[in-house]
Amino acid sequence: MDRNKLISVEALTRRFPGLNGGAPVTVFENLWFDVAKGEYVCLIGHSGCGKSTLLNIIAGIDHADGGCVIVDGQEVTGPSLDRAVVFQGHALMPWMSTLGNIAFAVRSRHPRWSRAKVREHCQRFIDMVHLTGAEHKKPAQLSGGMRQRVGIARALAIEPRIMLLDEPFSALDALTRGSLQDEVLSICARTRQTTFMITHDVDEALLLADRVLLMTNGPLARVAEIVVNTLPRDRNRTDLHRHPNFYPLRNHLMDFLVSRSDQLRTRVEGIDPRRPPLVFPRAEDGPGAEPSVVAERSHA
Amino acid sequence: MTQATSGGRALLLSFVLLAVFLGAWQLAVGGARDSGGLGDMDPEYAALMGVGAGSGSAMPSPIEIGRELWRHLSDPFYDNGPNDKGIGIQLAYSLGRVMTGYLIAAAVAIPLGFLIGMSPLFYRALDPFIQILKPISPLAWMPLALYTIRDSSISAIFVIFICSIWPMLLNTAFGVGSVRRDWLNVARTLEVGRLRTAFRVILPAAAPTIMTGMRISIAIAWLVIVAAEMLVGGTGIGYFVWNEWNNLSITNVICAILFIGLVGMVLDQVLYRLSRLVTYAD
Numbered sequence A: 001m002d003r004n005k006l007i008s009v010e011a012l013t014r015r016f017p018g019l020n021g022g023a024p025v026t027v028f029e030n031l032w033f034d035v036a037k038g039e040y041v042c043l044i045g046h047s048g049c050g051k052s053t054l055l056n057i058i059a060g061i062d063h064a065d066g067g068c069v070i071v072d073g074q075e076v077t078g079p080s081l082d083r084a085v086v087f088q089g090h091a092l093m094p095w096m097s098t099l100g101n102i103a104f105a106v107r108s109r110h111p112r113w114s115r116a117k118v119r120e121h122c123q124r125f126i127d128m129v130h131l132t133g134a135e136h137k138k139p140a141q142l143s144g145g146m147r148q149r150v151g152i153a154r155a156l157a158i159e160p161r162i163m164l165l166d167e168p169f170s171a172l173d174a175l176t177r178g179s180l181q182d183e184v185l186s187i188c189a190r191t192r193q194t195t196f197m198i199t200h201d202v203d204e205a206l207l208l209a210d211r212v213l214l215m216t217n218g219p220l221a222r223v224a225e226i227v228v229n230t231l232p233r234d235r236n237r238t239d240l241h242r243h244p245n246f247y248p249l250r251n252h253l254m255d256f257l258v259s260r261s262d263q264l265r266t267r268v269e270g271i272d273p274r275r276p277p278l279v280f281p282r283a284e285d286g287p288g289a290e291p292s293v294v295a296e297r298s299h300a
Numbered sequence B: 001m002t003q004a005t006s007g008g009r010a011l012l013l014s015f016v017l018l019a020v021f022l023g024a025w026q027l028a029v030g031g032a033r034d035s036g037g038l039g040d041m042d043p044e045y046a047a048l049m050g051v052g053a054g055s056g057s058a059m060p061s062p063i064e065i066g067r068e069l070w071r072h073l074s075d076p077f078y079d080n081g082p083n084d085k086g087i088g089i090q091l092a093y094s095l096g097r098v099m100t101g102y103l104i105a106a107a108v109a110i111p112l113g114f115l116i117g118m119s120p121l122f123y124r125a126l127d128p129f130i131q132i133l134k135p136i137s138p139l140a141w142m143p144l145a146l147y148t149i150r151d152s153s154i155s156a157i158f159v160i161f162i163c164s165i166w167p168m169l170l171n172t173a174f175g176v177g178s179v180r181r182d183w184l185n186v187a188r189t190l191e192v193g194r195l196r197t198a199f200r201v202i203l204p205a206a207a208p209t210i211m212t213g214m215r216i217s218i219a220i221a222w223l224v225i226v227a228a229e230m231l232v233g234g235t236g237i238g239y240f241v242w243n244e245w246n247n248l249s250i251t252n253v254i255c256a257i258l259f260i261g262l263v264g265m266v267l268d269q270v271l272y273r274l275s276r277l278v279t280y281a282d
Helices: A051-059 A098-109 A115-128 A144-157 A174-191 A202-208 A246-266 B003-034 B043-048 B062-074 B087-118 B120-133 B138-149 B152-177 B181-189 B194-232 B237-246 B250-278
Strands: A005-016 A025-036 A040-044 A066-071 A083-086 A162-166 A194-199 A211-215 A223-228 A278-282 A292-296
Touching (some): A025 A051, A025 A066, A025 A194, A025 A223, A040 A051, A040 A202, A040 A246, A051 A066, A051 A162, A083 A144, A083 B181, A098 A115, A115 A144, A144 A174, A194 A202, A202 A246, A211 A246, A223 A246, A246 A278, B003 B062, B087 B152, B120 B152, B138 B152, B152 B194, B181 B194
Parallel strands (some): A040 A194, A040 A211, A162 A194
Antiparallel strands (some): A005 A025, A005 A066, A211 A223, A278 A292
């Protein structure tokens, strides 16, 4: 067993009760994957495949109906300060300022810290996400991008072992999204923060992730493939698309989202749910050719 | 047109409306007096009705009201025995009862509302009681209160308590029950304790809704105190109104009506300012 495994999702199943007492709906079933320490893993899938539900179960604010999530050798039974969540809709307390929102998290982590120490610690993270000067503004006075920065700073400030991001940039305009992605990229590169992120933006996944999990459409969603990002780790949004591997990767992910996510739903035979095929899209066959997909089965 | 001139115009129009109303009133009362409405009335009967020679109609003119108002305002706190106290003292008695009953109601309703809002079980268990008790006119409790408490002043406070508890209870429960899921999830992922979550997340989130309930309650309490004091007597603005009606002093009744309105407006404004303090933009 890989000793670097920080998160291990094993045979995870979640069912929702059916409407009006009908048969329960299985959102996903027998889900297996893991996240190594220091790794950035993205999960891509269409709406309704249970991405947020899965993230909430890892966070410990939702429960599974089968299987388990193991973090650092311990089964997840509830929320923990070791797993910080950045919510889709920022989820800032509107009656608290930027500083107040972050300090609320810091005091939860360090109840014994002095006021000055909390203030200093908060300031470090406010500066990190470039919100210096907006400390005393309320969320309503901030733009959408700034609010999400506060959400990210709040999660980072408790210095969690794992960051869980639930489509954190989906409500932002393209420019703001780009600059926030750069920021997350540089913070994660510096701190080697273990991160699990949900997205449906292919470019975002390619920019940030080391591995991309592809989830089929729900109900009965499952991890169909694990795409290893073959772009060099030292990435940059401006010239990422110039790398020869970029389009093979991007096409592979787009193909999946457009057609294969639905086709693969019914094609279960031959795929071991514990070991979804591992693929390495690369540009080796030259332009115009089908992007080569190197599949590997024995990665566990 | 700027905000300021628009406000100035509204104020001007208010004054014009007031002047027209007072003028029409003055004309109507003065006119009745000139026509000699007592012409064919038996003078003895007229005297019995309090419209005796020289005093004219019992309906006072605005000028008489103004004079009486000035008399009340220049000496609001005199005390010449049980049936002759200054209007300030009477209002203070009423306000004292309202505040006592209202604050006790708040002390019960807000914690209980918290419990109901946080626990669907408690909500369902208490809902039938609330549904039955809420529509009862607070004055219907009066005989029961007088019989069990045996003190008219405390009975009036009890009536205020029972009428102001419902809006605060229901609004608190609703506000607490509808705190956004996301905020509670944030508190959970930060491993915030139950008490800290209640005070730092749920209370501020529900505060605007709770304050709305408190504003409705104070308005109802101020409406009810007049009727309650008419029943129990002794002191208070409600008793004052009833006493002046027995004295057939319509002037004083009208003065009291004005004061009741003014105090009610001040109470509402105070609560409005307080609710602005806890309101948040989302």
